[in-house]
Amino acid sequence: MLIRIVRMHFTEAGVEEFLEIFNAHKTAIRNFPGCSHLQLLKDAEDPNCYTTLSHWDKPESLEAYRKSELFGKVWGRVKTLFSERTQAFSLDKFIDVNA
Numbered sequence: 001m002l003i004r005i006v007r008m009h010f011t012e013a014g015v016e017e018f019l020e021i022f023n024a025h026k027t028a029i030r031n032f033p034g035c036s037h038l039q040l041l042k043d044a045e046d047p048n049c050y051t052t053l054s055h056w057d058k059p060e061s062l063e064a065y066r067k068s069e070l071f072g073k074v075w076g077r078v079k080t081l082f083s084e085r086t087q088a089f090s091l092d093k094f095i096d097v098n099a
Helices: 014-032 059-066 069-081
Strands: 004-011 033-041 048-057 086-090
Touching: 004 059, 014 033, 014 048, 014 086, 048 059, 059 069
Parallel strands: none
Antiparallel strands: 004 048, 004 086, 033 048
16 A cells, blocks of 8 residues: 655645635535545644645556546646645554454
């Protein structure tokens, strides 16, 4: 499993539009082939900072999503709302103490 974390800082005016975009597309993203989990997290101290956490069955599934029309449609709108550079990380599940 691949875990993808994307931390985004928005302009104050961009937050509401981002949330509208996310809510309109979250089901389609979550149901994209290979995606098994999707969360939106809000920073505890910065009200303009949000992070997505998604789980993908394999790197190729994430790459297929990133090349999809859905991603282009969502990311094309969202990236115009940033106040600073986005941070993105792909991680392999390593140790699960709940297993």
